[in-house]
Amino acid sequence: MSRLITLTTDFGLTDPFVGIMKGVILGIAPKTTLIDLTHHIETQNISQGAMVLASATPYFPKKTIHLAVVDPGVGTTRRPIVIETPDAYFVGPDNGLLTPAFSGKARVYELIRLKYFLKSPSNTFHGRDVFAPVAAHLANGVKPSQMGKKIDDPVRLDLPRPELKDATLHGQVIYADNFGNLTTNISDQDLKRCLTGKPPVLRIGRRTLKQFVRTYGDCPKGKAGFLINSWNAIEIFVRDDNAQQLFKTQPGAVVTLRFS
């Protein structure tokens, strides 16, 4: 059986940690295809990792195995888990990182069968010793129920939702990408519910933006605007420039949107 495994970590690409995990996987399941989502999650930033998984996993084929390690509690009593959904498998620590897997039906298993780990697992590198071998065995067709016991209390991480107050949507920046574009947690659905026929006005910090456009190119060069981006969310940008740097903004920054 040939299967796809994605990898998402905060390991970076300078150390050989990711390569080692791949060596372990291919030693157990040689026909696996491995895809990196990113290894540049900020150190121990579990919610950023969760957000990246949530945005990326819908674009992978059915039954893809998503291996994710952002794991400040490695070696402690935090549980290693595998989640089975109708669409995919998720393998990683039980700290909320895999939360996106929970929309809809999901079965969660605590990994307890040592025979599916490397021998004598270390206390500091479960990516290598626990999660990589488990993902490989999944790729080989081993069932989650063979590797663990079912649990019903996994740690859940709720991503922040926007609120509607006084005809204004109160949301926040949840992600800044490589181009400095700022994704908010206000979706096109949120927007549709509030439409008044008047043009939307967005505020972030002390700035007021009125350029609600269809595509980056509809905004004059160097000017700020907002649009519905490829995640169907409101995104703030500066045409041909870096909004994050210009606005000195970080994820968490408050964004309001109203129709006035």
Added chain:
Amino acid sequence: MSRLITLTTDFGLTDPFVGIMKGVILGIAPKTTLIDLTHHIETQNISQGAMVLASATPYFPKKTIHLAVVDPGVGTTRRPIVIETPDAYFVGPDNGLLTPAFSGKARVYELIRLKYFLKSPSNTFHGRDVFAPVAAHLANGVKPSQMGKKIDDPVRLDLPRPELKDATLHGQVIYADNFGNLTTNISDQDLKRCLTGKPPVLRIGRRTLKQFVRTYGDCPKGKAGFLINSWNAIEIFVRDDNAQQLFKTQPGAVVTLRFS
């Protein structure tokens, strides 16, 4: 059919964008082998992307599909295209990025068949919604002519050529690599045409270099020299050090070479 697809973008590796494109490709063409050329093209630097493609693609097997996205015009009327040459396919935006594909015979198609895109393409991420699926369908054997209509006016980007004036070659730095070595647009062919029997003297900024050597090791440690590099071009270096940093030089810097 098993095929090779390379990826070149300015997306960086921090966001999951590249991984998502690979998920889309493997969902459509599961047996594809994917190779990253680089995802660190400077933001929106089309000519740097074109140069990287030109230097790398000759080293790939025949019929390799090269997918490239440096796309400031995403979502506007700039056309998505596929280019077919006797050696390879190129997929990306029609903004000059794919120019290297044009040496020799090439057929260019504007991508117009929506059935080969993801459903409801976004206005901000054609890498995912247009170019990745088209590259995957190419890998599956779909012909470019099935996916688009032939055009004969693609945007062309001419890389700068050196000039010969008063027995002196006037060129420029076109690329600075990870080691700080500076590739110029003066080729070994340009050089041969100017040989006089006298030793060549290179000027860059206020520096005059006379160490024209065969290999880095032929220059004393810490000294600057120049040689014919692996692209058959004049390259300026400092032995065991970083010429770009020491010279404070960027691509575009003027370089002259004469035989005196």
Added chain:
Amino acid sequence: MSRLITLTTDFGLTDPFVGIMKGVILGIAPKTTLIDLTHHIETQNISQGAMVLASATPYFPKKTIHLAVVDPGVGTTRRPIVIETPDAYFVGPDNGLLTPAFSGKARVYELIRLKYFLKSPSNTFHGRDVFAPVAAHLANGVKPSQMGKKIDDPVRLDLPRPELKDATLHGQVIYADNFGNLTTNISDQDLKRCLTGKPPVLRIGRRTLKQFVRTYGDCPKGKAGFLINSWNAIEIFVRDDNAQQLFKTQPGAVVTLRFS
């Protein structure tokens, strides 16, 4: 024959050099699976490259081919070599980089058969012109003895070993990882030989650490401690923080350990 090739270089991921090497390999051996160990070895830091190879290669399947290029002497008389051990193959320059391959039995060959290189190899990019094609031919089943002649004087690089003096182990930091954790050259075996029943005390710079713990989580947040890490070596860390930055420490820093 399907085979695994790993790649380790100081090329970085901004230039297309690594992708080009992969294109060359797949042109010769299309069924090869390629895994990056890291391309962020510090420029020309041969001993760091050697350490990374030593830590990573034990986790790969038998007969894996490890291709490594940290090669300040490219184009000079330094020899290109391939090493055959009972477990793996190593391909790269003869400058000590491949030293880890020498534990136990190994046969070393100087690569002298030009037919296994690209035509007209450059003097600056043997990764592309020599090492990539040789690794690919190995993957295709060509024997090292067909590609080179046996030698018995390869350059060896000895990694520093700790010393025991006055009941104190004198070692050093040999690696700082992405998290700022500091791996020392003091192994759990070194430690066991010195056990006295008294608690160990570690000194680094002007700091004295007494928190010898099992796992990161056993140390209070923000406090420094040490443990046996996943390489079975003493590692210094700061819980949920970056010891390298806080201690302003680099590989080479002296570490002492005694039982008092």
